[in-house]
Amino acid sequence: xxxxxxxxxxxxxxxxxxxxxxHIYIHAMSFGGLLPASVNTWITNLNMLRMAxxxxxxxxxxxxxxYVEGVLRENNEELGHQQDRERYLTHFRDMARxxxxxxxxxxxxxxxYHLIARPSEGILNNRYIxxxxxxxxxxxxxxxxxxxxxxxxxxxxxxxx
Amino acid sequence: xxxxxxxxxxxxKEMSKxxxxxxxxPYLDTQVDKYADYVYATFEYDRINxxxxxxxxxxxxxxxxICTDINNQFQAEGYSDSPIADEYGKTLLLKAMEDDFNQxxxxxDANTFKKVSLCGHPLGQCAEQHAANDLLQIxxxxxxxxxxxxxxxxxxxxxxxxxxxxCDNCKKLFDM
Numbered sequence: 001x002x003x004x005x006x007x008x009x010x011x012x013x014x015x016x017x018x019x020x021x022x023h024i025y026i027h028a029m030s031f032g033g034l035l036p037a038s039v040n041t042w043i044t045n046l047n048m049l050r051m052a053x054x055x056x057x058x059x060x061x062x063x064x065x066x067y068v069e070g071v072l073r074e075n076n077e078e079l080g081h082q083q084d085r086e087r088y089l090t091h092f093r094d095m096a097r098x099x100x101x102x103x104x105x106x107x108x109x110x111x112x113y114h115l116i117a118r119p120s121e122g123i124l125n126n127r128y129i130x131x132x133x134x135x136x137x138x139x140x141x142x143x144x145x146x147x148x149x150x151x152x153x154x155x156x157x158x159x160x161x
Numbered sequence: 162x163x164x165x166x167x168x169x170x171x172x173x174k175e176m177s178k179x180x181x182x183x184x185x186x187p188y189l190d191t192q193v194d195k196y197a198d199y200v201y202a203t204f205e206y207d208r209i210n211x212x213x214x215x216x217x218x219x220x221x222x223x224x225x226x227i228c229t230d231i232n233n234q235f236q237a238e239g240y241s242d243s244p245i246a247d248e249y250g251k252t253l254l255l256k257a258m259e260d261d262f263n264q265x266x267x268x269x270d271a272n273t274f275k276k277v278s279l280c281g282h283p284l285g286q287c288a289e290q291h292a293a294n295d296l297l298q299i300x301x302x303x304x305x306x307x308x309x310x311x312x313x314x315x316x317x318x319x320x321x322x323x324x325x326x327x328c329d330n331c332k333k334l335f336d337m
Contacts, residue, residue, distance in 0.1 A: 006243070008243045008271045008275065008283050011223075011281070011286055012223055013218070013220045013221065013222060014220060014222065014223045014318065014320050016220065016221075031223055031318065031320075050211075050213065053209055053211075075323075084322070087321065088322060088323070089321070090321075091320050104321075
């Protein structure tokens, strides 16, 4: 099972993958999409997953993106109850509380991810994760500078194939 | 895959093949929400407690589903996973896949499951297909007609309980 994730495996699973873009630590859910080549390594990704789950879920404030607020409005009927909304956001919120910028795949385009949640401070200064792979085949749009990181409400993560 | 089980008495008999309106659908939809929550909670528990394998795997299945037969006698849960010909070969489902997607020719390996697919998902990976395969392995359910006598709950993504419609493969295989 080591080496790369097979295509068939990627298509049938919702893989938590991790990467670094500049100062930003990213967590993303693949939802059956193909992983970026630079993070498609079983052992590295599993190590990052283990590390993420060893990190404490802090009580920092979390900012939810405009994108997910829009999705929630669209699904109002489906997610009319606070409990359903909580269930929809829990996984991404918990990852943001661990210090990650948490993204979900666009359901119609596997090369685009949308920010769902991030720590309100932008970066948690005590989070330095050894061995986090750099995302060399993807970019943030727009790419937030350290200065304006706290104001960001919407970022797309675009994968170059 | 999750094992199948005998029917719940709350489901009435006699349905027609309309996968959006069959009688047991509200009940199955409630059950699949619970199943999605169970899958999510199990993964979270295992991950937080350092046990990294759930459902035979490390990562969430993309989708889960539940199916039942036309007489509501049997139910089976399923989750998306890699297709394995030997698993589908235990029931009539592999033969149905070969007839519907490969002009009756054999489907044995992952490449063929990908090649014959009508959409971006390889044939045989969907939660619905795994659930149906488990249903057909229940004692007494072996001869259920695949196209006309198997009905499905909504398909749910365990990570956020979002609902998605069936793919082109499932639509053709189960006449949905």
